[in-house]
Amino acid sequence: MTRFWQAAPSVGHPLTRIEGLDKVTGRARYAGDVAVPGLAYGAVVPATIPRGRVLNLDVEATLAMPGVLAVVHRDNAPRLTDIGEGTLFLFQGDRVAHWGAPVALVVADTPERAREAAERMRVDYFPEPPDTVFRADHPGLYEPEYVNPRNPTVTGKGDVDAALAGAAVVVDAEYRTPAQHNNAMEPHSATAVRSDGRITLHTSTQYAYGVVPTLSKLFGFAPGTLRVLSEHVGGGFGNKGMPPRPDTVLAVMAATLVGRPVRVTLTRPQLWPLTGYRTPTAQRIRLGADQDGRLVALEHRAALQTSRLHEFTEQAAVYSRPMYGAENMRTSHRVVALDVPTPRWMRAPGEAPGSFALESAMDELAEACGVDPVELRLRNEPAVDPTTGQAFSSRRLADCLRVGASRFGWAGRDPRPAVRRDGRWWRGTGVAGAHYPARAAPTTAHATALPDGSFVVRVAASDIGTGARTVLTQLAADALEVPVDQVRVLIGDSGFGPAMGAGGSMGTASWSWPVVTACRELAGRLAAGEPLPPDGLTSTFDSTAAIGARADYARYAFGAHFAEVAVDVTTGEVRVPRLTGVYAVGRVVNPLTARSQSIGGMTMGLSTALLEESSMDGRFGDWVNHNLADYHVATNADVGEIDVTYVDDPDDELNPSGVKGLGEIGIVGVAAAIANAAWHATGVRQRELPITPARAAR
Amino acid sequence: MREFAYARARSVDAAVALVADNPEARYLGGGTNLVDLMELGVERPELLVDVTGLPLDDVTEDGAALRVGALVRNSDLAAHPLVRERYPVLSQALLAGASGQLRNAATTGGNLVQRTRCVYFTDATKPCNKRMPGSGCPAIEGEHHNLAILGASDHCVATHPSDLAVALAALDARVDLQDLAGPHEIPLVDFYRPVGDRPDLELTVQDGALVTGVALPPLPAGARSAYRKVRERASYAFAIASVAAVLVVEDGLVSDVRIGLGAVASHPWRARVAERALLGGPATEAAFEAAAEAELDSATPLRDNAYKVPLVRDLVVAVLAGLAGER
Ligand SMILES: Cc1cc2nc3c(=O)[nH]c(=O)nc-3n(C[C@H](O)[C@H](O)[C@H](O)COP(=O)(O)OP(=O)(O)OC[C@H]3O[C@@H](n4cnc5c(N)ncnc54)[C@H](O)[C@@H]3O)c2cc1C
């Protein structure tokens, strides 16, 4: 692969968001804002039992309520094809798989009337005893065939038990993380508009193209029937990824039934059971090391939950596979299917909870060996991927740790816990490593030169608030060798062809591949004097073959997090005055949007460490704190100083723009760094998140 | 949400006339609690009577006392120079509540009458004795990590969420009311009804009584006061425990003490047992701790809120010790 690493005129500069002004002035139209004439509104009637059957729906009474146009339910809903996605197989029978599952949709002329009628609707159930509570020793835990996204469930080499038996130092501990909900500001919303046998769906999705094949199979639509638009998306954190969420199916069903455009917007409490969450985890780590802290054995076992509708196994133990080297290693997962909603992707699925376990255990090992926690990690740097034996395309964890230690002021740290009292506070510091896979997925993009000298680039990317549109514009402009203001990048339209979604930190890597390639080709054609027809000259590139032809490498972004923590001696309140993040993420296209992603990730990591916990009431099978007053996400007052730096990470084995994703690595390991610092402050290990005042040392 | 009518009250009498004998009517203050509950289907009024236009939005001196109109916004009250000077505990309590935007909207009256944040109360799909008498209390066996440890009953273990009311309890504030019988006044601590077997009945006053204001008596000479709130998030979160205290120490002895506890009971909790234990005795940490323990002797913590007992004890000690140490 040729190296595209020369100084570029736009890439590397802090261009502000192209749609920023539209967003702050309210001109940007989100899925639930798009004006559509004749619009009707659908409101979900959620199940109020965790398991059982619907016996009767009082449709008559609901139809008699003011403004109600229709009720969609099991007797009148379109028949769907079972595509193995139970969360979308709606109104096809009388089973209730979890609390909050839709049992009907009320369609009315205003959102208020739809909601009122939905809330008043009488539903009779035949309840069955539910099994809703996750436990590390649940008898239903089993080893699934694979874990997300398609990783092996178990990996291993050597003999972990024997190595542990002979190890000078052993750490054996269990770590717990709670269920968490993504809680993007913009709720899920879908508006289906039918005309001339076609359907346009405005929806809030991270993956406009991906919605099309799924819904087409489900409804049996011919190719070309469905078009999905998502110009602006108000946050997602994985929650608006694949598969599409039930609002899309409900809007299409309702529009079909009432013969009018229909919008279905979920309420905040409805988002909780219907759009996904991060599974709770129980993870056991066993580390064996010599007296100097060199690992001889590493084992990571994860227990997770899924629903009865769909097997979804978060890859929590996968984090340990490439991270630290040991001769004897084993990672494994078990999952239990409960009468609960289906877990889905949430920022750094797998790596976020997995790193809490491993990076906390490494801190315990550092304590047990009397080795500095930064030094301990440096001593366990592997030469190749310790699980697969593959070479790393680049691995700059050591750089991140060293640069971070120096920026944070780690040198000379007193390793003893609970010896720094400062007025009201116990103070401490902690560190954790981080990594996140650097992948790319097949995508098609089109670049068009217009006679007025401007360019239009089309790719079915999504900008979920990350700045994706902006960085693609910068990359396209440089590839075309024109200023950014001559390039317009259009995204969020499934009609632009297959494209990866905004997920797995793969967006920019995936979209920029064909964008840059098509733009370069177009620039070449123009330079060669190819004539420009009145409707423009277009180059199209599909990256499928190029991605398939890549050499065999382990490709990862790496990082390190450092935290300073203060714990109130009286109340156990934990504060984080300072966080440092250092990342090796390939090329940084835009330092401004990159920094936003990194500080956002770190803040979400802080929020994970101290605040976020969805509390399941097992009797109902419902998370009872399903609102933003009771489910706490970090506010500005929780966030202290944040220092973000990127180390040089030229990597020729990635993609034409040399980028690794950075949307997720900012959250990885932050909770461990904070928990390790809390131990350093108080001397009490925090093996369970979040570290609330009730749990923190007092 | 039920469709409702909206009216702007032109006078205190007109407001009371519209609401007092209509169980389906509600006063609308800043709306920060009521409108939320309406969206959740917990409150379903047919008539909202907006009282924010009434001339009850002043803080005035009344002899040595201070009168606060029911429509004074939380931000304005917190920033009022006389409040900051004479009742730091009140200003601190207000500023520890909610967020800037909410405090700009929230009224003094609405704040006192706001409802519990118990997650079953705010979810119309769940049973709850307070919302639906006789349906049961799922919190006792369920999510109660931030519910009551004092004065609760087998029928309800909810807490009152207001920070303001805790400070007012410690200040011996009185509530000014108007109902169909006319104006009257009661001590704030008597405004709230103990839970007993009717958690749906929260106030001792007649349904539809309008809060017109709050009267703050002067503090004794040499009094110091402070509010401290513990919350899970650094801002924009309800208390998991709070203490409002007023203390006068003379020659090392406690000559006056008033302690309000928040997030521990269905109403702001006046810690009379602790106060009695301290009065006339030495102002030492040991005495503060013994007094706090005496108060908490009657605590009945549940499975997941027992952490509050030592938390409240240590908080009382820290706040009183802070006040005693200030010179
Ligand atoms: C996210 C969030 C966080 C919050 N955090 C805190 C916190 O940390 N601490 C805290 O103390 N509070 C907190 N609050 C609550 C907030 O303080 C209250 O919602 C507010 O004080 C209520 O005042 P209001 O004027 O908006 O009342 P409204 O919502 O208008 O009314 C509330 C109730 O009082 C009744 N009412 C209103 N005015 C009168 C009157 N004059 N006489 C009689 N009845 C009346 C209404 O009929 C209604 O029943 C929070 C609220 C939210 C939404």
Ligand code: SF4
């Ligand atoms: S504690 Fe009170 S408010 Fe909460 S569920 Fe029980 S009865 Fe309802």
